[in-house]
Amino acid sequence: MVDQNVQGAGIKIKNLYKIFGPRGSSYVEAVKNGMTKTELNEVHHHVLGLRDINIDMPAGGIQVVMGLSGSGKSTLIRHINRLIDPTAGEVIVDGVDVCQMNENNLRQFRRHKTAMVFQKFALLPHRTVLDNTVYGLEIQGLSREKQEEQARRWIERVGLRGFEDHYPNQLSGGMQQRVGLARALTNDAPILLMDEAFSALDPLIRMDMQSVLLDLQKEIKKTIVFITHDLDEALRLGDRIAILRDGEVVQQGTGQDIVLQPADEYISSFVKEVNRGRVIMVDTIATTTGGPADAGHVSVASGTTLEEAAKTMTDANQQYATVVDENGKALGVLSMNSLIQAMVTPISHLTAVAAE
Amino acid sequence: MDWFYSFPNMNDETLRNLKKAMDEGFKAFTREYGDIIESFFQPLQYFLIQAERFMTGTPWPIMVLLIAGIAWIASRNWKIVAGTVLTLLLIGYFDMWSDAMKTIAMIFVGTVVSIVVGIPIGIVMARSDGFQRVVNPILDVMQTMPSFVYLIPVVMLLGIGKVPGLIAVVIYAIPPMIRLTNLGIRLVDKDVLEAADAFGSSSWQRLKNVQIPLALPTIMAGINQTIMMALAMVVIASMIGVQGLGQPVLRSVNGQFFSLGLFNGLAIVGIAIIFDRVSQAYGKRLQKHQEVVHG
Secondary structure (H helix, E strand, C coil), rough: CCCCCCCCCCCCEEEEEEECCCCCHHHHHHHHHHCHHHHHHHHHHHEEEEEEEEEEECCCCCCEEEEECCCCCCHHHHHHCCCCCEEEEEEEECCEEEEHHCCHHHHHCCCCCCCCCCCCCCCCCCCCHHHHHHHCCCCCCCCHHHHHHHHHHHHHHHHCCCCCCCCCCCCCHHHHHHHHHHHHCCCCCEEEEECCCCCCCCCCCHHHHHHHHHHHHHHCCCCEEEEECHHHHHHHHHHHEEEECEEEEEEEEEEHEEEEECHHHHHHHCCCCCCHHHEEEEEHHEECCCCCCCCCEEEECCCCHHHHHHHHHHHHCCCCEEEECCCCCCEEEEEEHHHHHHHHHCCCHHHHHHHC | CCCHHHCCCHHHHHHHHHHHHHHHHHHHHHHHHHHHHHHCCHHHHHHHHHHHHHHHCCHHHHHHHHHHHHHHHHHHHHHHHHHHHHHHHHHHHHHCCHHHHHHHHHHHHHHHHHHHHHHHHHHHHHCCCCHHHHHHHHHHHHHHHHHHHHHHHHHHHHHHCHHHHHHHHHHHHHHHHHHHHHHHHHHCCHHHHHHHCCCCCCCCHHHHHHHEEEEEHHHHHHHHHHHHHHHHCCHHCCCCCCCCHHHHHHHHHHHHCHHHHHHHHHHHHHHHHHHHHHHHHHHHHHHHHHHCCCC
């Protein structure tokens, strides 16, 4: 899967531990041997931030890290550019372990390899939109002309043209985060770190910003690490999703993996409320047997979501559709019945019924 | 039960010897190092004399225009400029022009020294908790110790004159500068600092681009306080030979001249108000971006 357009850099997180407290490193062994978060906290007064995190983030994709507050997701993203130092483990970007970098290399790494968008925007209040946007390039020491050229391009791209000379507090939250996004993109780093970037925004504006991001990603193909506490957002944005709980990864995979096979009760309780039709793909429920001989009137591409397939079939007024791959080869048959079943019933029930 | 009613103090002999030893020790120190310390403050004296020469030597109409011009540049407010000019004219009309100019020169130099020394100390203090723990009690002493007490060693070391007066003014006026610089930097939004780090700022870039600009309103309040405290010191500094509006006030206390004291006192108040309004308006103008708020 080598895509020539990919600009991102892969990130490998290996056996990462973070224990907060004055003598964190002396408890790593104990935690590895199974000491619980509660014991560490109550007996030793240290806080377990992350336990044995292993995530492989492929270049050019959107990796979502999802978890509720206190799950360690913000701690995790801060290890990638080492705003927080790990207690043990490795974060490998482009073959180099970020955790081993000296101060100077780390600074260069932050300047050229990563850019970050923050939940609370974190714009400089005394600088205009333009001056905020050039910040990363200014730090790098580029000429003002080049800074502005890049910045103006991205300001326009995120839809803020005409606001260059406004101060952040003259803008709405959504617009401020667009500045945050433009600032990060102007840096033109292969890795984009987004820490609950849209969580502080109104639902409608949040949707809007998600579309902006997905749209941009088609063009920039960076490695994006996106932190969120919202499963719908995670499913909409994430090529891959890792779910964090109490500092541990409880499940990782594609959105569909997580919706179809929640690893435990905790994840099931999240997944329950999800609009399944937008996550599950036709391939999952298509069958190679059954269905009438004239099923092939409508065809839907492999990888289509149930919701889109349902719309195609309703528009064509058909009860059956053929699932085809990119070459037009039939892969299986889809019935309206199974489609509706999969959209409304948890898949575990569905398979139970099918087995009868 | 004698000890119960009268405090069992050190016996007179020991106490006398202790004080004597301290006094002689300090006198010896003065004899030994007085000249070196005096030469150390030579540049300050030069600066002070030049400032005073400029203020008193420039013809008054030019001086009025100059101060009004500065007030305009800093505040962009006609009312403040008009108030400034009126105050200056009244001071001149009541024959206090040259004293007032000497006082302004003194305040100016005192404030500049306080800023130049105070801001770096405040910055270091904000970066190091250890340094803060050391400096804070010193600042407490500087602010609460009656100024006459530290005038004694200063006069013993440097004699009577402008420089010891300036030092007394700075000792009294610098604490708010240091404290508010420290406070301002410590209160800078952690999220914004984190963003600066995430983009790879060096610590100088952090200071220059984020900490100082965001702390500026607090630092400006510190400068304003420093100016006010320096003015308050003018009368006390006149006791050790600092010329200006303090001298006639001192004379009027000694000779019970009510009107002389009142006029000069009011002139000090007038200058204080000019400095205060102009520096505050300037501080506010620097924070223009805070004014227009979205919905």
